[in-house]
Amino acid sequence: MLAIVSAIASTPRSPVGITESRNIVSLHWPSLTADRRQRDLDSLASGETIDVLVIGGGITGAGVALDAASRGLSTVLVEQSDLASGTSSYSSGLVHGGLRYLASRQINVAVESATERGILMERTAPHLVRSLPMLMPDLADIPAKRRRLARLGFQAGDLLRASVRTNKSLLPAPRRISGAEAKLLFPTVRADSGLLSFDGQLEDDCRLVIAVARTAAAYGAKILPRVTARWIAGDGAQVRDELTGLETRINARSVVNATGVWAGKLEPGVRLRARRGSHIIVPTSTLRDPRAALVVPVDGTFHELVSVLPQSDGTTYIGTTDVLVDDIGARVQPTADDVDFLLATANKALEVALTRDDVVGQFAGLRPVTIDDEGVEVDLSRKHQISIGDTGALTIVGGKLTTYRKMAEEAVDKAVEIAGIWAADCQTRALPLVGAASRDRLAEIKAPQRLIDRYGVEAEQLVALAADNKDLAAPVVAGSPVTRAELVFGVQNELAMTPEDLVDRRTRLGLVDGQRAEALEVATSLLAHAV
Ligand SMILES: Cc1cc2nc3c(=O)[nH]c(=O)nc-3n(C[C@H](O)[C@H](O)[C@H](O)COP(=O)(O)OP(=O)(O)OC[C@H]3O[C@@H](n4cnc5c(N)ncnc54)[C@H](O)[C@@H]3O)c2cc1C
Structure with missing residues (x-):
């Protein structure tokens, strides 16, 4: 356990160079440049003690940096490679409303997801998150009873949306649709009817990470990509500048390990395994330019789904798989089996038969899982885990892009409590990210x-x-x-x-x-x- 280091009065900050009026953000957001990175890195050479050191520049680390900096805490983030170079750039890009957690009766997780979806869509990043129509076709292998259950599930999801007060005009209620309407939305779907629902879709997961990191920088955080943490402790870390090879010690009142599936490398007590989630990419024109996503149950049940997700750049992602991997390497790729599985599952719902020749790209990411005391595998992608390890640092792992803000709030609350730092309350619920404005202004x-x-x-x-x-x-x-x-x-x-x-x-x-x-x-x- 960390000793109480100091009690420092922090006050929430205003971002540099930003003014707001009529809910419109104006002026220029500060730029993040290589020069600024070098200046920020040089400034740490004096050995000053900062409040919060964040390791990892995925969505979790960027979120923690923003939460801490906007509370007025001096904050540094180090990332061994580029921002978003880990799992955060290999997701499906959905901003989930928590429906799947309702099905498994994880009500708190479902409410958290739905709440965070609303915050992203209405306040913090309306430009980056759009409303995505999702079509679940009535396939022959889905028994009528299961279809009725699915409809009830979607209706419960809509009640959840209403209960967290996300505007219905953004996410209309689910409804049954005819085959003709289904074909208008998805011309190559094979179905006489289906269920239409709405969820959030990110324009691009990387852009969310960049926006969060730049917003953190606007609140004074030092964002340092290509700086690797060699080891961590409760009061700092030894880091190496990957551009020069020079090593420095950064002293910090609290250290947050947000290195995703690799968290155990810095905190040996965190024992993680991982499941590979693969996507393939096909040209959207192959599917005759659908305006909706398609959701295909893998085996006639709704436990496992494959989604066909049109993007704004003329490509469509099809994913994902969920396969346990032995080696948590730096970069994973879909296997030939993954590709065939995704093609076969999507083809169940399509009038066109996609083949390997249609695949123009592919990518895979890793979902962390841990083993609990009874030897049971726990999927951390549903609910994140926060722990204090032997190093004295706080580790946060798991969760989702959707819930990054809430995860960061909890991590910083815990970090300041342990370090004995006084900090302002979390500010991020209503804090627009770089580029954000009301939908009217956009x-x-x-x-x-x-x-x-x-x-x-x-x-x-x-x-x-x-x-x-x-x-x-x-x-x-x-x-x-x-x-x-x-x-x-x-x-x-x-x-x-x-x-x-x-x-x-x-x-x-x-x-x-x-x-x-x-x-x-x-x-x-x-x-x-x-x-
Ligand atoms: C296939 C798939 C689909 C998904 N789809 C969705 C979705 O649709 N919606 C959703 O909300 N969520 C989704 N998720 C979940 C979401 O992508 C992850 O929860 C999230 O990206 C994890 O972010 P992270 O910052 O914790 O980890 P990462 O993004 O992996 O970031 C960790 C960072 O730490 C860095 N690092 C590691 N070691 C060090 C070190 N020693 N020093 C410095 N830096 C270090 C790494 O380089 C990396 O950049 C999906 C996940 C997968 C795998």
Whole structure:
């Protein structure tokens, strides 16, 4: 247990350079750049003791950094690679309303999910989360009784939405639809009828992480990618700058280990295994441009589902699998079996027969599981776990992108309690992320909708970049909507430091195998000029 180090009065901060009026965020959000990273890193050499050191730059670490910094705590985040380079860039991108937890009677988890979905959609990130129509077709292998149960489940999900006061205009009530209406939404679906419901869909999981990290920086957090924690303790960590190889000790009143499935490497008492969740990517045109997602029960029950999820860039993700893996390596890939399983399950509900030839990309992420005292596997992707280990650091693992804010609130509450730091109450429930504005304000922005969905109010800056330099209006690769201006913006504002950062995480060009090499070439050349 940590000793009480000090009692420090903190007050909630205002972000640098931001003003709000009529619920509209104006002025420019501060940029995260390589220069700023270097200055922030240099400033730690004095050996000052900060309040909160966060290890890991996925959604959990970024969320903790934002929560701590906005309470007025001095905060540093270190990430061994790029922001969002772990599991947070390999999700399905859904902002769940908690329906699946209702089915397993985990009411608290369901309420938490539904509440956080509402906060993201209505307050903190309306630009990044849209309402997604989801069609569950009535397939022949689903008995009528199960269909009735499914409908009751969706109705309960709608009651949950109402109980946490998320606006019905954003997430309309579920209803049965005819085969004709189903085909209007999903032209290649094979069904005479189905159930239509609504949930939240992220424009891009990486963009959420970047937005949270930049917002944390606006509140004073030092965000340091390519800095690895070599070991941690309750009062700091030994870190290595991956760009120079130099090592430094960072002294901190509290340390939060948010390294996802790799948490056990820094905190040996945290024993994790992982399950691989794979997605394949097909061109949306192969499915004749659906306007809804498709949800396909794997075996006629609703325990396991495969979702067909159209994205805004002309691709569709199909996922996921759930397979125990032996090795928690740095990067996992879908196996041939995963690909065949996803194709076969999706094809049950489709009039077109997708084959391996239709697959233009694939990716996989790891869900953490732990073994409880009775030897039973516990799925941490439903509910996160917070623990204090032998090192004295706090570890937070599991949970979901959807609930990152609440997870961060709990982690920081616990961290300050243990460290004996006085901190203001959590501020993040009503704190807009970079780019956020009311939906009315977003509708006024003069920019392509795709840019507004990805950058919110900052879309205007991308339009201005392309207006100043016509070359930047050109697509990075032919046939993709992503422009060169987005790459430049990534370098100038979002701490993209390598071509891979730009192609794999500031944009998602790299997910499509056939365009990755060309996109990397363009990114390399633009980076050289930007430097
Ligand atoms: C297939 C799949 C689909 C999913 N779909 C959804 C979904 O639709 N909706 C949803 O809400 N959630 C979803 N999730 C869950 C969600 O993606 C995860 O809960 C979340 O991304 C985990 O974030 P994290 O920050 O804890 O971990 P990570 O994103 O893995 O971040 C951990 C970071 O720590 C860094 N790190 C590790 N060791 C060190 C070190 N020593 N020093 C410095 N840095 C270090 C890593 O590089 C990494 O960037 C899905 C998960 C999977 C696997």
